[in-house]
Amino acid sequence: MLFRINPHSGVPLYLQLIEQVRHAIESGALRPGDQLPGIRKVAEDMVMNPNTVAKAYREMEHAGLIVLRHGSGAFIADHHAAVQTRAIQKARTVVQRAVTALRDMGLDEGAIRRLVDSELTERPLEETRK
Amino acid sequence: MLFRINPHSGVPLYLQLIEQVRHAIESGALRPGDQLPGIRKVAEDMVMNPNTVAKAYREMEHAGLIVLRHGSGAFIADHHAAVQTRAIQKARTVVQRAVTALRDMGLDEGAIRRLVDSELTERPLEETRK
Amino acid sequence: MLFRINPHSGVPLYLQLIEQVRHAIESGALRPGDQLPGIRKVAEDMVMNPNTVAKAYREMEHAGLIVLRHGSGAFIADHHAAVQTRAIQKARTVVQRAVTALRDMGLDEGAIRRLVDSELTERPLEETRK
Amino acid sequence: MLFRINPHSGVPLYLQLIEQVRHAIESGALRPGDQLPGIRKVAEDMVMNPNTVAKAYREMEHAGLIVLRHGSGAFIADHHAAVQTRAIQKARTVVQRAVTALRDMGLDEGAIRRLVDSELTERPLEETRK
DNA sequence: GTGGTCTAGACCACC
DNA sequence: GTGGTCTAGACCACG
Numbered sequence: 001m002l003f004r005i006n007p008h009s010g011v012p013l014y015l016q017l018i019e020q021v022r023h024a025i026e027s028g029a030l031r032p033g034d035q036l037p038g039i040r041k042v043a044e045d046m047v048m049n050p051n052t053v054a055k056a057y058r059e060m061e062h063a064g065l066i067v068l069r070h071g072s073g074a075f076i077a078d079h080h081a082a083v084q085t086r087a088i089q090k091a092r093t094v095v096q097r098a099v100t101a102l103r104d105m106g107l108d109e110g111a112i113r114r115l116v117d118s119e120l121t122e123r124p125l126e127e128t129r130k
Numbered sequence: 131m132l133f134r135i136n137p138h139s140g141v142p143l144y145l146q147l148i149e150q151v152r153h154a155i156e157s158g159a160l161r162p163g164d165q166l167p168g169i170r171k172v173a174e175d176m177v178m179n180p181n182t183v184a185k186a187y188r189e190m191e192h193a194g195l196i197v198l199r200h201g202s203g204a205f206i207a208d209h210h211a212a213v214q215t216r217a218i219q220k221a222r223t224v225v226q227r228a229v230t231a232l233r234d235m236g237l238d239e240g241a242i243r244r245l246v247d248s249e250l251t252e253r254p255l256e257e258t259r260k
Numbered sequence: 261m262l263f264r265i266n267p268h269s270g271v272p273l274y275l276q277l278i279e280q281v282r283h284a285i286e287s288g289a290l291r292p293g294d295q296l297p298g299i300r301k302v303a304e305d306m307v308m309n310p311n312t313v314a315k316a317y318r319e320m321e322h323a324g325l326i327v328l329r330h331g332s333g334a335f336i337a338d339h340h341a342a343v344q345t346r347a348i349q350k351a352r353t354v355v356q357r358a359v360t361a362l363r364d365m366g367l368d369e370g371a372i373r374r375l376v377d378s379e380l381t382e383r384p385l386e387e388t389r390k
Numbered sequence: 391m392l393f394r395i396n397p398h399s400g401v402p403l404y405l406q407l408i409e410q411v412r413h414a415i416e417s418g419a420l421r422p423g424d425q426l427p428g429i430r431k432v433a434e435d436m437v438m439n440p441n442t443v444a445k446a447y448r449e450m451e452h453a454g455l456i457v458l459r460h461g462s463g464a465f466i467a468d469h470h471a472a473v474q475t476r477a478i479q480k481a482r483t484v485v486q487r488a489v490t491a492l493r494d495m496g497l498d499e500g501a502i503r504r505l506v507d508s509e510l511t512e513r514p515l516e517e518t519r520k
Numbered sequence: 521g522t523g524g525t526c527t528a529g530a531c532c533a534c535c
Numbered sequence: 536g537t538g539g540t541c542t543a544g545a546c547c548a549c550g
Contacts, residue, residue, distance in 0.1 A: 004251045010145045012548060023244035049331070049550045087235050091245060094235075098228035099249045105217050105224075109250050114153040115218070115225045116246050120239050121134045142525060168537065179527045184538075192322060201439070201534035201537045264511045272540060275400045283504040298522065309542045314523075331522045331549035347495050348505070354495075355505045358488035365477050365484075369510050374413040375481060376506050379489045380499050381394045402533060439535045 001030065001037055005046055013048055017056035021065060025076060027092065028085040036066060036074040131160065131167055135176055143178055144186035151190060155206060157222065158215035166196060166204040261290065261297055265306055273308055274316035281320060285336060287352070288345035296326060296334040391420065391427055395436050403438055407446035411455060415466060417482065418475040426456060426464040 001024060005016050024030040036042075039057060043050040057074055060066045067077050102112050131154065135146050154160040166172075169187060173180040187204055190196045197207045232242050261284065265276050284290040296302075299317060303310040317334055320326045327337045362372050391414065395406050414420040426432075429447060433440040447464055450456045457467045492502050 006251070010141045012140050014548080015140045019244055019247070022240075023248055026241060026244070027248075052549060055548085084236065087237070088241070088245070091232050091235050091237055091241075092249075094228055094231050095242075095245045095249050098224055099246070101224050102221050105221050106214060107217070107221055110152075111156060111218070111221075112225075112250060113246070114149055114156070115221055116229070116243070117149070118153055118157075119222075119225050119229045120242060121136070144525080170537090181528085182526060185525085187538080198538065199535090200539080203537060266511070270402050270405050271400045274540080279504055279507070282500075283508055286501060286504070287508075300522085309544095311543085312541060315540085317523080328523065329550090330524080333522060344496060347497065348501070351492050351495050351497055351501075351505060352509075354488055354491050355502075355509050358484055359506070359509045361484050362481050365481050366474065367477070367481055370412075371416060371478070371481075372485075372510060373506070374409055374416070375478070375485045376489070376503070377409070378413055378417075379482075379485050380502060381396070404533080442534060445533085 003042065003046055005048070013052050014056040014059065017042075017053065018060055018063075018065070021056075021060060025065065025079070026085065026088045028089065030076050032076050032078045034076045036076070038073060133172065133176055135178070143182050144189065147172075147183065147186035148190055148193075148195070151186075151195060155195065155209070156213050156215065156218045158213075158219070160206050162206050162208045164206045166206070168203060263302065263306055265308070273312050274319065277302075277313065277316035278320055278323075278325070281316075281325060285325065285339070286343050286345065286348050288343075288349070290336050292336050292338045294336045296336070298333060393432065393436055395438070403442050404446040404449065407432075407443065408450055408453075408455075411446075411450060415455065415469070416475065416478045418479065420466050422466050422468045424466045426466070428463060 001021070003017060003020055005013055007013065009016070021030065021036070030036075036057075037045075039050050039053045042048075043053045046053070057066065057068060061068050061074075064077055066074050068074050099112065102115075107115070131151070133147060133150055135143055137143065139146070151160065151166070160166075166187075167175075169183045170180050172178075173183045176183070187196065187198060191198045191204075194207055197205050199205065229242065232245070237245070261281070263277060263280055265273055267273065269276070281290065281296070290296075296317075297305075299313045300310050302308075303313045306313070317326065317328060321328045321334075324337055326334050328334050359372065362375075367375070391411070393407060393410055395403055397403065399406075411420065411426070420426075426447075427435075429440050429443045432438075433443045436443070447456065447458060451458050451464075454467055456464050458464050489502065492505070497505070
């Protein structure tokens with residue numbers, strides 16, 4: 001498991017960790033039973049405080065993403081709610097193509113993020129009508 | 131100017147405001163000289179504290195996005211670095227198509243965001259090994 | 261670090277803090293890596309609100325004067341532009357002599373300040389005519 | 391009367407006006423009975439709002455610096471407390487020499503101001519002893 | 521313990 | 536009316 005943390009994004013570090021584990025599970029990179037690196041290891045690699053990593057692990061257990069086994073480590077939980085890894089794999093291709101196109105147009109990471117954000121947050125025009 | 135704030139995203143409210151103004155400028159919705167709504171107005175509309183909005187405005191001035199004129203209001207600054215509104219407009223289409231496709235595949239907002247994130251965040255070539 | 265604040269000068273408290281840190285750096289009293297007292301500590305000592313001190317710290321980080329390390333404190337930044345501490349030290353003697361002379365002439369603080377101000381503020385060559 | 395206003399100093403504009411009139415009186419540039427330019431004139435010249443200038447004038451009258459005669463204008467008041475113009479004139483020379491020296495040492499306006507401030511604000515070492 | 525965000529509400533300077 | 540400063544105090548993220 002490789003984490004990529006951006007300490008300047010405003011998003012709490014522990015949340016960034018969680019989102020990345022969640023994504024790794026969705027994309028199939030992490031499968032039920034897989035072991036996560038230890039808290040101290042992650043803390044050291046990511047140059048962050050073990051407490052912060054511990055908080056992320058705690059929250060992930062709480063969310064049912066992982067199981068913490070005392071003395072042996074953290075393991076990916078069985079997902080009752082079937083994760084559609086296949087769909088995600090295809091989706092990734094879509095995203096990769098789009099991102100590449102956007103970068104070729106000269107957009108930087110921030111601009112792309114803002115565009116996506118704007119698109120995802122778009123209020124449905126007639127949400128009240130049902 | 132219409133803001134869409136998500137108080138549960140973990141991203142500070144004042145940063146969300148800034149990103150949206152930045153995007154509005156990039157997309158041409160706000161042009162140099164345009165006046166932003168007053169701090170108190172935004173605070174009221176968005177149901178947030180005026181100080182929080184004020185902080186966003188202050189930071190935007192700091193970043194050169196806007197100019198604050200004491201007693202008269204906040205105005206979009208002249209962008210020395212020309213903003214390529216055209217490119218953004220075309221880019222928006224790309225994003226819209228991609229997002230629609232992803233939603234049709236059954237991905238929810240969180241999953242899409244994680245995918246994009248994963249794509250945008252450069253991967254180090256060497257992986258951390260346990 | 262000892263601050264001396266004048267709440268009646270019309271100059272915002274947070275600006276007074278900043279100017280004093282800046283001066284302490286110039287004069288060599290604070291050197292790169294030195295830790296500043298915590299926000300709450302300063303607030304207590306100076307009998308002012310922690311938010312006000314926090315604002316000063318934030319602005320100083322913005323200006324590159326200090327670095328704020330989340331959870332550990334505020335530290336004097338490395339000054340790329342070398343500060344000529346030597347020159348300031350000699351300059352201080354010049355100022356001390358002048359101030360002493362002026363006080364001996366019967367000028368109070370306000371008068372001295374106005375004179376210096378008048379001297380420092382460049383005069384336009386052309387006068388406004390009525 | 392020529393005013394020099396710095397809108398970015400943090401010192402309220404109306405206070406800057408007052409200090410400069412006060413200094414002009416001290417230095418003999420303005421003498422009892424002299425007429426000040428009208429509020430609108432100053433506002434126009436200084437590119438500020440008449441209300442701001444009016445406030446300065448009001449405060450100066452309140453302080454006994456000037457007399458406002460309805461319909462005819464603002465005039466320097468008679469100073470009961472004798473102003474030692476002579477002393478100020480000599481003092482100006484002292485200041486000019488010092489400032490020139492400091493500038494030659496490479497100090498900019500800000501640094502000079504901070505040094506003077508630091509000197510003027512210096513707490514007497516044994517102020518309690520009397 | 522540190523700094524950071526947010527709220528609530530007062531008062532000031534400026535237009 | 537505008538933005539700006541300051542206070543008071545709660546809660547969060549990080550070390």
